Amino acid sequence: MIPIPPARRRRRMKVQAGRWQRRLLFLIGGIAVGAAAVLIALLADKAQHIFALLIGQWRYASLALTPAGFVLAVFLTNRYFPNSQGSGIPQAIAARRLTGHAARKRLLSMRVAVGKILLMLLGLLCGASAGREGPTVQVGASIMFTAGGLSARRQSGLVLAGAAAGVAAAFNTPLAGIVFGIEEMSRSFESRSSRLIIGAVIAAGLTTLALVGNYTYFGRTPMMLENGIDWLAVPICGVIGGVAGGLFSRFVIAMARGIPGVIGGALKKRPLLLAGLCGLGVALCGIASGDIVYGTGYEQVKTALENGTPLPDSFGLLKLLATALTAVSGIPGGIFAPSLAVGAGIGSDIAQFFHGTPVGPIIILGMVSYFAGVVQAPITAFVIVTEMTDNHAMVVPVMAASVIAYACSRAVCPEGIYHALARGFLREETSART
Structure with a gap:
């Protein structure tokens, strides 16, 4: 040796x-x-x-x-x-x-x-x-x-x-x-x-x-789609959730880049005024919803999934508006949990057209569809929703809805929200160096 x-x-x-x-x-x-x-x-x-x-x-x-x-x-x-x-x-x-x-x-x-x-x-x-x-x-x-x-x-x-x-x-x-x-x-x-x-x-x-300790974010929901007609909820949730998520992303990206014209210039020079107006809008959405669209939306969605009860008809729309206003206001705060809550509201509304079908599975489809539409990361979307609900029986429909939503979102908003906003920070750093 x-x-x-x-x-x-x-x-x-x-x-x-x-x-x-x-x-x-x-x-x-x-x-x-x-x-x-x-x-x-x-x-x-x-x-x-x-x-x-x-x-x-x-x-x-x-x-x-x-x-x-x-x-x-x-x-x-x-x-x-x-x-x-x-x-x-x-x-x-x-x-x-x-x-x-x-x-x-x-x-x-x-x-x-x-x-x-x-x-x-x-x-x-x-x-x-x-x-x-x-x-x-x-x-x-x-x-x-x-x-x-x-x-x-x-x-x-x-x-x-x-x-x-x-x-x-x-x-x-x-x-x-x-x-x-x-x-x-x-x-x-x-x-x-x-x-x-x-x-x-x-x-x-x-x-x-x-x-x-060990916990599942939204509790455990063993419910699944029961018959062939129920599977129509997969493309419906995918299309509606994906388009809605893409529109949300497009709005936030446009606001981050600045609205053209006199109004846009005035708001850019007065960030505190914009923040105050957005805060007022969130408060009005909250009052109109019966005080349920404030915060993350976690409690409302968890209750709906665990009890199999629908969310109020206006929850999804008002939560979307409140989240969009919060996102463009300039305050620190994420869109992960609120996006899941918006998707739950969309799914709950769609479930009304499927009589006799459990609400829970369609709420889950709405969650993954809107979330995938917002972040445009379909694999992350269906993995995170599956883990958060501990519902492995819904893996295939959740995966399909996520992919459909991603495709629909890309048609509305060609770039993902996080990477589009990241380019704004990169431009600021480039400007600072020059």
């Missing part, structure tokens, strides 16, 4: 030590992301509960509270926490495409993460129709990016792993986290990075399980 020279042995040991250090970094980062996701979830639920108590005392308080809260949130965002507005997923996507550490740090940092959490909670405390999952993605990416330090070689993979772990921990959906990282964040499969993503997702998922 030929002895290995000492210098070669030291180099080999150094390489191995570097690999294990990298793996440990992903695992520890995943644990931190999981803990942060649990904290965000608990605080978000508390904020929504406080708002519900306030409007329970006087429901018209939202006419003042919601616009004022939106204005304050946008002011604090622009003044103290720039780049924390909106969902947070476009920032994570843009950060992966940037190369400089300083440019990435402007989108992902602990300062941005703290601001994201505080201002997202402020929005929910004032009745915003927003979710916590998109913000959890940016927070997760910020945690992993900060943990990576100045190593440019690691930063892109760390951002990707942090974002995937954020989705997995926020919904308790590990498979969806992995698929989201590959399909939406990177739009490619890299074997080395994917192994580390899986490690971070597992660490985040185990942390969530340890802190809050």
Whole structure:
């Protein structure tokens, strides 16, 4: 046996030590992301509960509270926490495409993460129709990016792993986290990075399980489509949900790029005025709905699925309007959970035309269709809805509805909402450098 020279042995040991250090970094980062996701979830639920108590005392308080809260949130965002507005997923996507550490740090940092959490909670405390999952993605990416330090070689993979772990921990959906990282964040499969993503997702998922136990986001719904006529709901939900999701995305993208003309110019120069008007619109939607379109929509959808009861006829439309106004207002907040709630409302309305068919399965079809239409990530959509409802009997119809919705959405809005908004952040960074 030929002895290995000492210098070669030291180099080999150094390489191995570097690999294990990298793996440990992903695992520890995943644990931190999981803990942060649990904290965000608990605080978000508390904020929504406080708002519900306030409007329970006087429901018209939202006419003042919601616009004022939106204005304050946008002011604090622009003044103290720039780049924390909106969902947070476009920032994570843009950060992966940037190369400089300083440019990435402007989108992902602990300062941005703290601001994201505080201002997202402020929005929910004032009745915003927003979710916590998109913000959890940016927070997760910020945690992993900060943990990576100045190593440019690691930063892109760390951002990707942090974002995937954020989705997995926020919904308790590990498979969806992995698929989201590959399909939406990177739009490619890299074997080395994917192994580390899986490690971070597992660490985040185990942390969530340890802190809050095993749970299914929307409970367990074993119902399924019962006969041939029921399967007509698949293309109907796919087309309606996909078109509605595409229109929502197109509206948000257009508003982000700026409305042409005098009105658009005036709103761009007065972001606080826009925030106040959007807040007033959300409050009016809330009052018109009977106070059920505020917040994430989680409670309403979970109740409908578990009890097999339809949602109010106007829920889907009013929730869509409230979510669109929240999204364009400039306050920090995600669209994941609200989009699922809008889709549930659409499915509930469609279920009325299928007499004798359980409402639950068609609500699920509406959820996956509208969600796929908004994010234009069909694989992520059907995986996340299947995991969130623990309904494996609906895998095939859910998959089919997701693909149909994706195709219909692309016909209405050729570009996905997250990547379109990410290009806005990339343009800002390019302008700042020039």
